[in-house]
Amino acid sequence: MSQLEAKQAAKTMIQAKKLGKRYGQDVILERIDIDVKEGEFVTLVGASGCGKSTFLKMLLGIETATDGELLLDGKPVPNEPGSDRGIVFQQYSVFPHMTVLENVVAAKGFEKRSISGYLFGKEKALAKQEASDILQQVGLSHALNRYPHELSGGMKQRLAIAQAIICKPRILLLDEPFGALDPGIRADMHTLVLDLWQKHKLTIFMVTHDLKEGFHLGTRLWVFDKLRHDPHAPNAYGASITYDLPVGHAPAPLYEEIDQRIRPVFDPSKDTTDDTTENAL
Template identity: 50%
Template sequence: MNPDELRKTSCLFLEDVYKAYGSKVVLDNIDLAVAAGEIVTVVGPSGCGKSTLLRLVLGQEFPSSGTVLVDGQPCGFADRSRGIVYQKYSLFPHLNVLDNVLLGLRLSYGFFERRRRRKEFEERAMTYLTRMGLQEHSRKFPHELSGGMRQRVAIAQSLIMQPKILLMDEPFGALDPGSRENMQIFLLELWEEFKMTIFFVTHDLEEAVFLGTRIIVLSQYYTDNRGHGEEVRRGARIVADYALPKVAQSTLVKTTAEFGALIQQIRQEGFNPKYIRHASSFDLAHPHSFQTLCAEDR
């Protein structure tokens, strides 16, 4: 599809996005269009700028140049249009579970509206908590919960605001393998139910391929026509972009040969410093994928 059409129809749209801290370039000409209802997983070697990309979408940081659009609107400071679940610090330690989930509703309405609709808000929050399997823990404080429960509360807290896009920054990174897999299944169930758009950053390839309906590989291991001198400061680019099955699958899929082969391929393309491809021959197989190369690279 051509970029102009994507710009109008995409839930999330980035074009020519650069991000540099001083002289260090982190993100280098990122082009990305994400349709509504996708789970986009972002992987890449550590330090490649996955979380930076997420913060640009969130409005926690801003690109050095380029366009970021959420639902066709230029992306401003963090607001209600985007939800976020971090690896930690997502919950407010001084509020119990119910108040944490209620917080968004309470903050979004004026004093009188808030008082008048208190019952309704509480019922809505309890519905979400019940869906998360946490109805019995509604009066507990975050420090009394396990890591998996905390992340479920954090997801409920974001979902109740019905954001246009839900951003997740290694949300299951601190969990043990068992609860990690449970949370993956749980997230897919929620996604089948709510069909929200998810932008999911992880360093775990298996998790990325299992969860995503689309996987994006960010990497600094590539080349282009800018030469190889000291003065060329490259940042990470999207070096691969694949469509994955659109329906949630059982965890058994993780043991199949295709699953393993895809992971191997991504590991080779994104994580191997010796595997260098030219910017014009990246593996951008996804139909929504597009690339604005500079003139000398075409």
């Protein structure tokens, strides 16, 4: 079966139907209608504060819809995180007092939902072996006994990915995971994520501010933008998905238009950004 045939045969995993999200009177997202098949890799781009990360949080289950529906396998996304949905943030979510190996074993332990998350006996031995295997896959087999402060930024992000992967999620959520990394390290991370996507048969959603990165990775690119604007009430309308494009197929004029929308040239006379609201999103 070809990749195209496999994609067509895959079942729908995620559906959004008239999905919207508001915080009080501020509308963040509105009228989002999408279907995502199992095994797709979707990158999300858009201006800061347009709701990309909010959408990821809704998939994770730590934010709920205020309008419409967000479905996983035809049922509402659970309103709490689960082991079927792993997430990696730009800020490294690792335990500073644990070694690399202990960090990944701990992630496996927390999957049990016990009070302590501790593993014992045979269960702990199996978790350590599984963690070692995952760390080898992400290129950290030489650093099992190091502590996070002894790791470079790229190594910390590899560790965070290993923590997410060990729980065998079906969906991996990446919230600007490479934004703080140097270009050369980012290229290595791209190769790693693409390899893990194929190896673990993941469905991936990745937020990025880098349009080139968005078009380089995965299978689809979504552009989040507002279709309606009110200069007197900037938060009266929310963002929708204005473009849903196959990766690598945007003609130059469209690429430039999208790039301008998500990274507009700064004009001080028109700066109406509310830093407090934007950072909260």
